[in-house]
Amino acid sequence: MSATQDIRALTPPDVAARKGGVPLVCLTAYTTPVAKIxxxxxxxxxxxDSVGMVLHGLPSTLSVSLDMMIMHGQAVRRGLARALMIVDMPFGSYEESPEQAFRNAARLMAETGCAAVKLEGGEGMAGTIRFLTSRGIxxxxxxxLTPQAVNTFGGYKVQGRGEASERIVRDAIAIxxxxxxxxxxxKVPEQLARRITADIAIPTIGIGASAACDGQILVVDDMLGMFTDFRPKFVKRYAxxxxxxxxxxxxxARDVRERRFPAAEHVFGDIPKALAGGAAA
Structure with a gap:
């Protein structure tokens, strides 16, 4: 039995039970090697669905397809043993109706092995969430800030300031x-994130929110400093x-141009003459 077979993967109930406990640690991953790390x-x-911008160079998440999410989900699944794997439902795959959402969520789970899906939206998506959860998803x-609605928001702006905070609270209660x-x-004000975390019974996972949330999530490429020209305020770079x-x-590049690479230790020697001639004999 391999070492990974001895490890029990976390489940959605495990995560729900962490409300108010040790903060949940969450990161994105899109490939098998990063998942293993x-x-x-x-x-x-x-x-x-940030994979569209991070790995595919898309200007937003709106062009990400269900097939793209399945492909990357399958890759990540191969690299996980312990963490709960969740896959984003991309734009256009769930908004039309609860039935559409169920078909696509079921496909995501069946083809990637994920334990849960994530979708954007508050009060307007409550019916869809209820439909999915009552059917085992x-x-x-x-x-x-829901990135799939970036055009509605007019950009990646902080949400829930002033009177708009009550809308976010209603969203939280509804879902x-x-x-x-x-x-x-x-990307909500810290005081609002604290209020919501205190008011609802499920864990809150912050990104650009508050340390009072029940957990935190970042895009792994952001916190590792993979992009030198992208520095969101809410990201702490750990590398x-x-x-x-x-x-x-x-x-x-210098070594190649100056013929310092490959050096003697990186190349293979000649085949001994005896062996080379033996085949002909």
Whole structure:
């Protein structure tokens, strides 16, 4: 039996039970190697539709397809042993009706092996969340700044300031009552995030919210500093891998151009003459 077979993967009820406890650690992953790296440290690994911007160079998440999410979900699943894997439902795959949402969520779960799906929206999605959860599909909700609605918001702006805070509170209450087992709060004022965390019975996962949330999530490429020209206020960089990679690649390029690579230790010797002639004989 392999070491990974001895490890029990976390489940949606495990995550729900962490409300008010040790904060949940969450990161995104889109590939098998990254999934293997984050798995020992994370409670939740999200295959986010941010993959469209991070790996595919798209201007937003709106062009991400269900097939794209399935492909990356399958890759991440191969790298996980412990963390709860959640896959984003992409734009256009669930908004039309609860029935459409169920068909696509069921396909995501069947083809990726994920334990739950995530969808964006508050009060307007409560009926869909209730429809899914009553049919065996665990749902993580996402309110506040919902990137799939970036055109409606007029950009990636903070949500819930002033009188708008009551709308976000209603969203949180509605999705909790509908059966979501957790909710992402993105880019909302800290006091609002604290209020919602105190008021609802399911864990809140903050991104650009508050340390008072029941957990935190970041895009793994952001916190590792893979992009030198992208520095959101809510991201703490724990490394500068983009800069380190640039230095390493520049060194490789110099060595190739100056014929220092490959060196003797990187190439193979000649075939002994006896062996080379033996075949002909």
């Amino acid at each position: 984050v798995d020992p440290h994370c409670d939740i690994v999200l295959v986010g 665990p749902v993580m909700a996402h309110i506040g 909790a009552e509908a059966g979501a087992f957790s909710v992402v709060l993105e 500068e891998l983009g800069q380190a990679a640039s230095v390493a690649i520049a060194g490789y």
